[in-house]
Amino acid sequence: MTASVTADLAAPTSTKLSVRNLSLSYRTNKVRHLALDGINLDLAEREFVAIVGPSGCGKSTLLKIIAGLADHTAGEIYLDGQNLGDASVPPGVGMVFQNDALLPWRSVKENVRLPLVINGVPASEQRDRVAELLTMVNLDGYADYYPRQLSGGMRKRVALARTLAYDPSLYLMDEPFGPLDAQTRVRIGGEFLKIWERVGKSVLFVTHDVEEAIALADRVVVMTAGPGKIKAEHRVPIPRPRDYEEVRFTDEFHEIRQQIWHELQSEPLPDTVKK
Numbered sequence: 001m002t003a004s005v006t007a008d009l010a011a012p013t014s015t016k017l018s019v020r021n022l023s024l025s026y027r028t029n030k031v032r033h034l035a036l037d038g039i040n041l042d043l044a045e046r047e048f049v050a051i052v053g054p055s056g057c058g059k060s061t062l063l064k065i066i067a068g069l070a071d072h073t074a075g076e077i078y079l080d081g082q083n084l085g086d087a088s089v090p091p092g093v094g095m096v097f098q099n100d101a102l103l104p105w106r107s108v109k110e111n112v113r114l115p116l117v118i119n120g121v122p123a124s125e126q127r128d129r130v131a132e133l134l135t136m137v138n139l140d141g142y143a144d145y146y147p148r149q150l151s152g153g154m155r156k157r158v159a160l161a162r163t164l165a166y167d168p169s170l171y172l173m174d175e176p177f178g179p180l181d182a183q184t185r186v187r188i189g190g191e192f193l194k195i196w197e198r199v200g201k202s203v204l205f206v207t208h209d210v211e212e213a214i215a216l217a218d219r220v221v222v223m224t225a226g227p228g229k230i231k232a233e234h235r236v237p238i239p240r241p242r243d244y245e246e247v248r249f250t251d252e253f254h255e256i257r258q259q260i261w262h263e264l265q266s267e268p269l270p271d272t273v274k275k
């Protein structure tokens with residue numbers, strides 16, 4: 001047996017998501033604009049990748065394209081090796097956006113139960129599963145509340161429980177903790193990290209918060225100001241399970257934060273970018 005065959009067998013690569021030479025251009029007033037320019041990105045099974053970049057660089061657009069909510073003009077997207085082709089929401093992809101998008105007329109438990117119904121989980125199992133999910137996100141005792149009766153942080157927990165109930169194999173998250181105050185944001189981030197380290201699914205996570213990105217992710221991808229390209233990638237060598245707050249005091253964390261900071265500093269401000 002040759003050495004290379006042994007190496008292949010020893011390190012099977014299972015790629016969950018593969019984005020190849022993805023570009024998006026659009027026209028306004030007969031002028032063609034390039035929003036995304038040749039993005040190449042791989043996400044392994046159970047890997048957590050965070051994307052940071054200047055505001056307006058195309059992070060949300062990239063996630064929307066992967067989620068099948070928007071078209072691209074060049075390149076390919078493969079999910080579990082399957083070419084996704086035209087925009088359509090691929091199965092097994094769960095999205096969490098800045099807006100928690102809870103159904104206001106449904107109670108907490110009904111919001112969380114909905115994906116179970118959609119996924120065909122037997123009615124006899126739904127109640128226990130909802131209770132389990134609400135415990136997971138620290139919402140015991142709130143099952144019968146309505147979204148309007150909850151704080152922003154609690155609504156975020158409900159949204160998270162609902163996405164967990166759907167049990168996606170790929171999570172696409174766009175600034176999911178965006179509207180929360182700084183303290184709640186760190187708390188929810190820490191809770192989310194613990195949950196993710198248990199469920200271990202693939203996550204592509206967009207944030208403008210560099211510290212959040214490093215504390216959560218296995219790899220941080222830095223994008224340039226528009227047109228969005230990938231400028232740099234950093235592997236985060238901090239072992240898991242991590243303490244979401246304590247990791248911020250480690251040398252590895254400081255080093256990566258400084259590098260990313262410099263990479264972002266050298267990008268032009270959003271309103272100076274030519275459209």
Ligand SMILES: Nc1ncnc2c1ncn2[C@@H]1O[C@H](COP(=O)(O)OP(=O)(O)O)[C@@H](O)[C@H]1O
Pocket residue numbers: 026035053054055056057058059060061062226
């Ligand atoms: N189809 C489109 N029509 C017009 N503008 C677009 C289109 N797609 C993307 N853009 C522009 O691309 C840029 C990227 O936006 P967005 O993805 O929201 O950035 P980010 O999430 O990084 O802040 C924005 O300037 C947006 O207006």
Ligand SMILES: [Mg+2]
Pocket residue numbers: 059060061174
């Ligand atoms: Mg955005």
